[in-house]
Amino acid sequence: MAHSRPAIVSGARNAPPFLLDIPRRLLSIVPLVVLQPVLDRIATHVARSRPRLFARLGPHTDKRYLIDPVDLPFVLVLIPNSAQPFLKAFPRDGKVEYDAGIAGRFINLLTMIDASLDGDALFFTRDLRVVGDVEAVVALRNALDDCDGSIVDTITGAFGPLSGPAGLALSVVRRMTAGHRPV
Amino acid sequence: MSATEFHRPELVCPAGTPAAARAAVDAGADAVYCGLQNATNARNFPGLNFTEEEIAETADYVHGRGAKILLAVNTFPPAGKFDLWRGAIDLAVRRGIDAVIVADIGVAAYASSRYPALRMHLSVQAGASSPEAIRFYCEEFGVKRVVLPRMLTVSEIADIHRQIPCEIEAFVFGNIGMMAEGRCSLTNYATGVSTNMDGICSAAGDVHYDEDAAGNLTVRLGNFVLDRFGCNESAGYPTICKGRYSCSARTEPYYAFEEPVTLNLSALLPDLMRAGVTALKIEGRQRSRAYVKAVVAAFRKAVDDIGAGKEARLADLIALTEGYRETEGAFRSKTWR
Numbered sequence: 277m278a279h280s281r282p283a284i285v286s287g288a289r290n291a292p293p294f295l296l297d298i299p300r301r302l303l304s305i306v307p308l309v310v311l312q313p314v315l316d317r318i319a320t321h322v323a324r325s326r327p328r329l330f331a332r333l334g335p336h337t338d339k340r341y342l343i344d345p346v347d348l349p350f351v352l353v354l355i356p357n358s359a360q361p362f363l364k365a366f367p368r369d370g371k372v373e374y375d376a377g378i379a380g381r382f383i384n385l386l387t388m389i390d391a392s393l394d395g396d397a398l399f400f401t402r403d404l405r406v407v408g409d410v411e412a413v414v415a416l417r418n419a420l421d422d423c424d425g426s427i428v429d430t431i432t433g434a435f436g437p438l439s440g441p442a443g444l445a446l447s448v449v450r451r452m453t454a455g456h457r458p459v
Numbered sequence: 460m461s462a463t464e465f466h467r468p469e470l471v472c473p474a475g476t477p478a479a480a481r482a483a484v485d486a487g488a489d490a491v492y493c494g495l496q497n498a499t500n501a502r503n504f505p506g507l508n509f510t511e512e513e514i515a516e517t518a519d520y521v522h523g524r525g526a527k528i529l530l531a532v533n534t535f536p537p538a539g540k541f542d543l544w545r546g547a548i549d550l551a552v553r554r555g556i557d558a559v560i561v562a563d564i565g566v567a568a569y570a571s572s573r574y575p576a577l578r579m580h581l582s583v584q585a586g587a588s589s590p591e592a593i594r595f596y597c598e599e600f601g602v603k604r605v606v607l608p609r610m611l612t613v614s615e616i617a618d619i620h621r622q623i624p625c626e627i628e629a630f631v632f633g634n635i636g637m638m639a640e641g642r643c644s645l646t647n648y649a650t651g652v653s654t655n656m657d658g659i660c661s662a663a664g665d666v667h668y669d670e671d672a673a674g675n676l677t678v679r680l681g682n683f684v685l686d687r688f689g690c691n692e693s694a695g696y697p698t699i700c701k702g703r704y705s706c707s708a709r710t711e712p713y714y715a716f717e718e719p720v721t722l723n724l725s726a727l728l729p730d731l732m733r734a735g736v737t738a739l740k741i742e743g744r745q746r747s748r749a750y751v752k753a754v755v756a757a758f759r760k761a762v763d764d765i766g767a768g769k770e771a772r773l774a775d776l777i778a779l780t781e782g783y784r785e786t787e788g789a790f791r792s793k794t795w796r
């Protein structure tokens with residue numbers, strides 16, 4: 277028996293599209309050369325402030341994770357090594373080596389790491405794709421889920437001059453989606 | 460149903476991480492159940508579960524809010540490895556756990572003889588589904604509560620309730636397999652890893668997802684293809700029991716065991732309470748705290764509404780279900796498939 281997939285059940289399913297699109301639009305116009313120092317800061321900051329996250333990753337701290345926000349012009353590679361964290365953006369059309377990958381719309385990835393959306397539910401509805409080393413992906417998902425507070429707030433805090441607009445856009449998106457989403 | 464017809468049931472909620480435990484308690488859980496980061500529990504998954512220090516911190520948090528913390532020690536020790544299970548029971552006592560959930564008779568014997576004051580619940584993994592079996596655990600090991608297998612109808616639960624001396628805990632939401640809890644060796648056959656002894660069903664390291672350019676998703680466990688989802692089809696857990704298989708007797712691939720679907724007994728809550736169920740269990744230690752928060756809050760409200768004599772209005776949980784489908788499984792009728 278085949279079950280057809282609902283049109284969309286992501287967290288952002290009913291929010292006005294232009295609002296959901298704000299963070300993505302902001303990031304789409306940032307050149308990678310400007311984005312990279314911010315990513316470096318995010319990686320160092322998260323490694324310093326969330327040591328338990330790395331303990332949960334166990335043997336997977338040296339894996340190369342491909343994080344693919346499918347609606348952005350770049351992909352990210354993460355090596356969650358607490359001593360030498362690595363988070364780098366690559367152009368979407370380039371060749372990138374990785375052990376494990378997660379792909380989905382930017383807003384879904386964001387709300388999932390913010391613990392506002394359930395990763396399994398996104399996978400069931402095919403709004404999240406997993407490739408490569410599934411064990412590494414499961415470990416990362418569980419480790420992120422144990423982070424108290426909002427990891428996204430930590431990340432937006434590292435945006436330097438863009439923190440203000442990025443944080444504002446995110447809070448608007450959160451408010452708009454909160455009333456509509458099931459989780 | 461009037462408020463006097465039943466005792467307020469305990470809402471027992473999953474916690475895969477300390478953050479999930481806090482989310483569950485904040486959302487209204489009466490108790491959370493968790494496991495250690497090893498084979499002593501049936502959700503021994505990467506990145507999940509608790510260290511001893513996290514158990515201690517979580518116990519403080521949970522107790523500080525008037526809730527309970529239960530430790531699942533519900534797998535079966537392989538020969539020569541009993542020390543790990545013994546250690547888990549010792550840890551539970553050391554850290555002030557309110558009850559241990561056990562399945563193996565050796566573990567139950569150790570816990571009851573070494574720590575007679577330790578409250579013990581019989582895990583669903585023990586597969587005790589008859590009054591005779593349940594009474595045996597109560598009489599031999601002082602078990603105070605049985606978690607019933609998901610193969611019984613509500614009227615069968617009521618019948619068992621009349622014949623046993625302990626409390627009943629029943630699953631009301633979450634993943635269901637073939638309801639042969641504690642006896643399933645499908646993963647073991649396919650991968651060599653045992654659900655019942657290693658605590659891992661469908662080890663993530665043996666799961667492979669391959670999506671083609673058209674968006675069709677092939678799911679494999681070890682060397683076995685479990686399913687192939689079309690680009691517009693919702694997916695399920697990569698477990699053998701939820702796989703869709705081809706065979707010569709069928710023209711189309713079919714679900715040989717169970718379909719990707721989630722148990723939801725919200726409509727049967729008053730019946731379960733009337734049948735004598737003391738505790739309502741939500742499955743899902745492997746799920747996120749977003750799931751925990753949403754499901755616990757929904758059931759908290761439903762149970763409280765029923766307790767207040769109102770009709771329970773359960774929030775829509777369909778977006779959290781496997782395959783975007785819900786079932787009442789065997790609870791209403793044995794012929795659900």
Ligand code: SF4
Nearest residue numbers: 636637643654660700
């Ligand atoms: S294969 Fe299914 S029935 Fe067997 S242990 Fe795994 S989830 Fe349970």
